[in-house]
């Protein structure tokens with residue numbers, strides 16, 4: 001049975017799902033060295049934002065197949081290192097969207113009305129109504145930086161409260177911004193005009209210290225800024241100074257450059273700053289959502305199925321996966337077959353998407369073909385995550401082409417592998433949308449489903465040859481399950497495709513090629 005380590009607090013709903021397929025150990029608060037020591041036993045690691053999954057941990061996780069982040073941000077995982085090791089990294093892109101958006105709105109209102117400090121004051125026995133005079137958000141301008149999932153929900157709620165919306169997001173269109181009800185502007189204008197600024201962007205090299213002493217100096221003295229996205233997008237020292245010097249009116253922060261927040265000037269600011277300990281996703285609902293979302297993906301991957309939100313499998317979102325799943329299996333089978341026919345070291349793989357497949361996304365099919373091609377060399381170590389990297393490292397060049405005019409089948413895939421021992425090609429299609437059929441081998445038309453053990457011969461189409469091959473196989477106790485000949489012209493060259501019940505015994509291939517008329521023979525295991 002597989003083993004899963006849960007190293008941050010995760011809702012029980014997720015643990016229950018994992019327990020269906022694995023032994024689950026919940027060990028929270030581990031130090032990096034403790035995690036390194038035990039990670040080698042586990043097939044999967046499930047985390048929230050508390051565990052930092054470094055390259056060292058990934059290298060120690062020799063059995064790891066998947067890292068599941070119960071949340072959105074994967075900045076606490078070394079994703080490139082996971083990719084190099086063929087480990088799938090999944091997240092829950094939408095499970096905590098509402099929770100994070102509502103936290104940002106709550107922060108904005110709490111900051112405007114000084115609710116946290118007023119609450120503390122009353123609890124201390126005071127009745128001070130002067131100190132806590134606030135500001136309304138109605139008719140004020142909210143500048144939203146990042147109009148993705150959370151930013152869009154913040155926009156909808158803020159609009160309903162009568163706020164005017166400005167948005168900055170270089171990756172969305174004006175039309176999308178209009179749909180959200182935001183006027184798309186550049187960052188400078190947003191910073192200068194907004195009464196409230198809320199950040200909903202990832203932390204990247206471009207967004208690190210996006211809000212700094214210079215940008216803070218351009219804000220209105222009455223402006224308030226909210227960060228429920230990622231620590232480090234705001235320069236904390238510059239922010240503390242700007243509030244203390246009255247350059248801006250206040251800030252509400254849920255995330256920090258370093259978490260937990262250590263000694264910081266931010267703590268010494270009174271009612272004009274609100275600090276929460278990374279609570280954006282901490283609602284009962286969001287924790288159930290993300291735990292279920294990620295646990296289901298870990299379960300699926302441990303069962304050998306694909307994950308729907310893998311961040312390091314390019315182009316393989318749930319919609320694409322649903323549509324292409326049967327074709328991915330076809331691509332993998334053809335890759336495996338053509339790799340074995342080519343033998344030696346493959347240097348070039350030509351992938352042609354034919355018929356209706358020509359209009360589909362090609363990247364997942366390329367990845368699946370490469371996974372199949374590399375299977376003989378790498379076995380279980382190659383997967384959808386690292387197939388492209390492994391191929392690149394082996395110097396395998398990939399060419400993709402499309403031909404919508406091929407209409408023999410609704411959609412078909414043609415793979416041609418050129419290597420040190422020559423060139424071979426195979427074509428396959430799906431029958432009834434599911435069943436894989438080989439429809440061409442080395443240019444000869446056939447129509448056979450692939451089987452685990454197969455034998456292909458290239459021979460002259462002449463009387464008696466099938467009988468001779470059958471007798472030879474019989475003398476080695478090899479049972480033929482099915483056989484088909486593909487030829488272009490009568491008594492010309494032909495291909496024979498045989499499904500056999502067991503692997504071919506050692507030495508028999510040489511005997512087969514000695515049969516008069518048989519030029520070549522290949523055995524494959526699929």
Ligand SMILES: NC(=O)c1ccc[n+]([C@@H]2O[C@H](COP(=O)([O-])OP(=O)(O)OC[C@H]3O[C@@H](n4cnc5c(N)ncnc54)[C@H](O)[C@@H]3O)[C@@H](O)[C@H]2O)c1
Nearest residue numbers: 073100146147148149150169171200201202228229280281
């Ligand atoms: N505080 C929390 O607990 C909590 C919870 C959930 C998410 N988050 C964080 O919130 C952020 C937003 O999450 P989301 O789900 O909305 O992500 P998302 O991917 O849906 O949206 C992010 C948006 O930012 C935009 N963007 C990227 N780089 C930008 C840049 N340089 N300038 C302006 N816009 C840029 C993207 O185009 C995208 O539209 C992430 O950092 C996520 O980790 C925090």
Ligand SMILES: O=C(O)CC[C@@H](O)C(=O)O
Nearest residue numbers: 048049071072073281282
């Ligand atoms: O795990 C958490 O509570 C925080 C999650 C949040 O930062 C996220 O990116 O989804």
